[in-house]
Amino acid sequence: MRADARDNRARIMTAADDVFGRSPSASTDDVARLAGVGIATVFRHFPTKTELLEAVLTLRLERLRDRALELAGSDDPGKAFFEFFTQVVSESASKLAIGEALTAAGAAAGEEARAAGRGMREAFNGLLTAAQRAGAVRSDAEMAEVYALMIGASRGATAAKLEPPVRDRMLALIYDGLAPRS
Amino acid sequence: MRADARDNRARIMTAADDVFGRSPSASTDDVARLAGVGIATVFRHFPTKTELLEAVLTLRLERLRDRALELAGSDDPGKAFFEFFTQVVSESASKLAIGEALTAAGAAAGEEARAAGRGMREAFNGLLTAAQRAGAVRSDAEMAEVYALMIGASRGATAAKLEPPVRDRMLALIYDGLAPRS
CATH class of the missing domain: 1.10.357.10 (Tetracycline Repressor, domain 2)
Incomplete structure (x- = not known):
């Protein structure tokens, strides 16, 4: 994995930890927004x-x-x-x-x-x-x-x-x- | 409530206690079957x-x-x-x-x-x-x-x-x- 892809993955996981920790029913959109990446990037790393x-x-x-x-x-x-x-x-x-x-x-x-x-x-x-x-x-x-x-x-x-x-x-x-x- | 309606209500609740206690995703049909009443009777007592x-x-x-x-x-x-x-x-x-x-x-x-x-x-x-x-x-x-x-x-x-x-x-x-x- 390239360094920027690795950075994105780490940012998505940190954001997901925060977003889902506060509300289990939050959406992947909320995670993308907090991580500052596009939703397509989230799905590339985590298809579901x-x-x-x-x-x-x-x-x-x-x-x-x-x-x-x-x-x-x-x-x-x-x-x-x-x-x-x-x-x-x-x-x-x-x-x-x-x-x-x-x-x-x-x-x-x-x-x-x-x-x-x-x-x-x-x-x-x-x-x-x-x-x-x-x-x-x-x-x-x-x-x-x-x-x-x-x-x-x-x-x-x-x-x-x-x-x-x-x-x-x-x-x-x-x-x-x-x-x-x- | 008439006596037979009260009996049915009590039987439905006992059955529901058992059925949902074992499996939260059980259906109202399962409850009706165990209680020995029709599904319409269950819905008359408990609309949802x-x-x-x-x-x-x-x-x-x-x-x-x-x-x-x-x-x-x-x-x-x-x-x-x-x-x-x-x-x-x-x-x-x-x-x-x-x-x-x-x-x-x-x-x-x-x-x-x-x-x-x-x-x-x-x-x-x-x-x-x-x-x-x-x-x-x-x-x-x-x-x-x-x-x-x-x-x-x-x-x-x-x-x-x-x-x-x-x-x-x-x-x-x-x-x-x-x-x-x-």
Whole structure:
């Protein structure tokens, strides 16, 4: 891909992330307008709205995975785990909207997005294991329920359109439940 | 309404609860078949699919409110609170599907369902306050975040299609977070 085509693709994805994050029913026209490119350019890169949504969802999941891998190098594994958990829940409002837009377009997440999801999950598992080893998270909590808790907190925050202070108090309750048993 | 019309209405709603609970994209035909009535009878009671979905959602929320009010008379307020929380999360898969079907039909919950939702929320608040007074739930947790936690746990369990043992372990983590601080 030539450099200007690559630039266009990146601008379209950034615009789509923004536009669909705010409104899952937005149109590809809105994306083209925000990206400052013609609609034909959007369709050249992404022949269908589903392909565009899928690319945006994949990008978001890959960014979260990268963030988790970055935090995995931290010398305070407990802080790293809770920071990541908080970031996922805080960012989830628009991430979930992309998922909804895909569903509304009649599509499930495709192989690329699912692979990105698995990568994120694995990186999260690494953060959890390190935090447990460091004694910052109770050792009897398994990945399955801790992950479900993070997804649930994300969806709860989004569904109830929680104000940030309420969201933070909800997270504080969850984190107390994850604390090592004395 | 005559007795046989009332019976038909009740049968249609029970069938709709079941059919749409399993598949939000089910048709009114499927509902008529399961209820054992003609499609014309369904349309006489519920002129649109949206009205039928709304009636089912309202009925579910009213039942949950009634259950909360019933539990409010318990002499073990802690047990009553956690029993209700667990019931809502366990039942949520099909309840959420009704909400999704409404969204897919292009409708938001109407006034009747919203009023039923408020009634359920108030009854839940009563259970929480009693459990806090009895020392079974920490007194610094406010209704807003505890309610968000219940909605989140419901959505997390549904989205991740959790197996019951994982769902129960997730709830155990949440309940430890809600326990009084020692």
